[in-house]
Each structure stands twice: as structure tokens, then as C-alpha cells.
Amino acid sequence: MNSENQISLFDNESDTAMYKHKLTLEKIKNELISFGLTKSQAKVFIYLGKYGSKTASEIAKALQLPRTETYHLVNSLQNMGLAVAELSHPTxxxxxxxxxxxxxxxxxxxxxIDTLANKEESLSAMWKEIPFFAVETDESKSEKMQLLHGNGPITNKIKEMVDSSTDDFRIFGSVSDLLRMYHSDVFDWITDGQTNLKMVVSPLNKTPEFLSDMNSDLIRAMPSNSENKCFVINDKKEVLIFMRNANHPTRQVFAWWSDSETLVDMMSSLFELSWEKGEALY
Structure with a gap:
């Protein structure tokens, strides 16, 4: 198979038989990039993986890359443990x-990650050695907000909220939202903590198993469809509102946290109203 046919695997048009492979390879390439590879590294890896052993010259010609850059790419893939060089001439x-x-x-x-985690204690100690130089000039409390994108940062924020909760922790969301929290151990954190849980589920046509195992007195179901609404309130002092929840078509969650007293009061009132209108599970 010559280089002209090989390059078509990446660049074919939508009316060719190879187009379906291009779409799949684009997904694979993007996944490799998410692991830290560059776009060119990912293309070289895919090319070698599907066309077998090649020289740097063959790779450069097939992928239309500068030869000097190609040598750097294959060497970097070797250093990452993703490619090996054969003892041949040319290599x-x-x-x-x-x-x-x-x-x-x-x-x-x-x-x-383990290396970074090991540095946490020493970095924190060094940070505390440096005095705080800011001068507070306003006695009033400054309200804060934070935008969070992705399940990891949002789950970490919920963990912080649970850890600081002493009175009550309220959750309003769909079954998909609660299931995501369940798999992220949110309910285990609440159980192990010092707070009291109350939840409103909307909508709830059928009680999933993970909810059946929980105290039904802590859960109310809303008959109306509010599957795009999800928020979490901690001790009436902070709130996390999902702008995109688990039901969003992209499945990419996006949330907004704030300790605004006005906003927390408003969302608390919405929760209490929903709780009163909600129905017991059984």
C-alpha cells in the first residue's frame, strides 16, 4: 500500500468508503491527546499501529510531516514507552x-499524581512560613462565587461542602444526578458526617435500587418534570447550582457555587416549597 493510499485514512472525504474509519480515528486521536500526547504524536502512533513498522522517512511522507520533526516525534513516543525502534538500517x-x-x-x-500528592505536605508547610500581607479594610463579608466544569472539580466541591456541614444538607435533582452522586460516594460522605440529609427527586417514575436502600423519610418525589434542575445547599450558607446537569445532551456537567446569602435563601425557599409539594416514596 503506497503513501497516497495510507494518508487517505486520515484525510478521505465523506463520500468515500473510508470515511467511517476517519471518524473513529478522530475519536481515538482525541482520546490519546487527552492522555497528554500532541496531535502529531497521536497521528504517528495511530499510523504505526495500523500500518506496521515504518522508517521515519516513510512516516514523514505518509503523514506529510517535516522529516526533522518526525524524528523528534518517534523519539518522544519511545521515551513515553509507546513505540520501539528496530535494529535495522534504516531504523x-x-x-x-x-x-x-x-x-x-x-x-x-x-x-x-502520586508525586504531586507527596509534595502536598511540604508545599503547604512552606506556604505557611510566608506571612499574609493583605490588609483588610472592609469589615463586611465579601460574597464569593466559583465556576466549576467537569465531574471531578464538582465532586470535590461537594466533598468540601459535606465536610463543613453541621446542620443540614439538601439535594434537589433528577435520578441521573443522584445516581452520579451515589457513584461518587457523596451519600457515604454524608452518612459519615455530622449533617442531616434531605432530598427532592424530580421526576421519579420508578424508584431505583440505590434510593430504595435509603431512609424514605429523607426523600420526596416531585410529580412534575424538573429533570434539568439540580442544586445542593449546605447549612443555608452555600449553594451549588448545576447549569448543566447529568441530563444535559453533552453529558458534560457545569456548576456554579456561591455563598451569597440572597441566593442561598432563594434556593432554600425553592427546596422547602418542593419538599412540601413532594410525595413520599412509599
Whole structure:
């Protein structure tokens, strides 16, 4: 197969038989980029993985890359453990199996996270050694807000809210929202904490198993459809409102946190009204 046919795997038009492969490869390439590869590294890895051992010249010609850049790309893939060089002349390069490559990338990312976690204590200690120089000139409380994108940062914020909660923790959301919180251990944190839980589920046509195992006195179901609404209130002092919840078509959650007294009071009133109108599970 010549380079002209090979490059078509990446650049074919929508009216060709190869187009379906292009869409799949784009998804694979984007996933590899999410692991830290550059766009060019991902393309080289995919090319080697589907066309076998190739020289740097063959790679450069097929992918229309500068030869000098191609040498850097294959060397970087070797350093990442994603490709190996064959003892031949000219040197040929082979991609690792995809499953093995992903396992290597995951291991490297975990090692990086472990290294950062080990620095947490020392970095915090060094930070505390430096005095605080800001001068407070306003005695009034400054209200704060924070935008959060993605399940990880949002879950971490909910964990902070649960840890600081002493009176009550209120959750309004759809079954999908509550299921996501369930799998993120939010309800375990609440159970282990010092707060009291109340939940309103909307809509609720059928009680899922994870809710059946919970105290039904803590849960009310709204008959109306409010599946796009989700918010969390902690001790009437802070609120987390999902602008995109688990039911959003993109599945990418987006939330807004604030300790605004006015906003917290408003959302608390909405929760209490929903609680009063809600129905017991059984």
C-alpha cells in the first residue's frame, strides 16, 4: 500500500468508503491527546499501529510531516514507552499494542499524581512560613462565587461542602444526578458526617435500587418534570447550582457555587416549597 493510499485514512472525504474509519480515528486521536500526547504524536502512533513498522522517512511522507520533526516525534513516543525502534538500517519504528499503550499512559499519569500528592505536605508547610500581607479594610463579608466544569472539580466541591456541614444538607435533582452522586460516594460522605440529609427527586417514575436502600423519610418525589434542575445547599450558607446537569445532551456537567446569602435563601425557599409539594416514596 503506497503513501497516497495510507494518508487517505486520515484525510478521505465523506463520500468515500473510508470515511467511517476517519471518524473513529478522530475519536481515538482525541482520546490519546487527552492522555497528554500532541496531535502529531497521536497521528504517528495511530499510523504505526495500523500500518506496521515504518522508517521515519516513510512516516514523514505518509503523514506529510517535516522529516526533522518526525524524528523528534518517534523519539518522544519511545521515551513515553509507546513505540520501539528496530535494529535495522534504516531504523524502523513500531507502535506498542493499544491496550499496553493505554496502560502505560495511565501508569505514568498515576505516578505523576502520586508525586504531586507527596509534595502536598511540604508545599503547604512552606506556604505557611510566608506571612499574609493583605490588609483588610472592609469589615463586611465579601460574597464569593466559583465556576466549576467537569465531574471531578464538582465532586470535590461537594466533598468540601459535606465536610463543613453541621446542620443540614439538601439535594434537589433528577435520578441521573443522584445516581452520579451515589457513584461518587457523596451519600457515604454524608452518612459519615455530622449533617442531616434531605432530598427532592424530580421526576421519579420508578424508584431505583440505590434510593430504595435509603431512609424514605429523607426523600420526596416531585410529580412534575424538573429533570434539568439540580442544586445542593449546605447549612443555608452555600449553594451549588448545576447549569448543566447529568441530563444535559453533552453529558458534560457545569456548576456554579456561591455563598451569597440572597441566593442561598432563594434556593432554600425553592427546596422547602418542593419538599412540601413532594410525595413520599412509599
Amino acid at each position: 524502523k519504528y513500531t507502535a506498542m499494542d493499544m491496550a499496553e499503550a493505554v496502560a502505560t499512559l495511565v501508569k505514568q499519569e498515576q505516578d505523576r
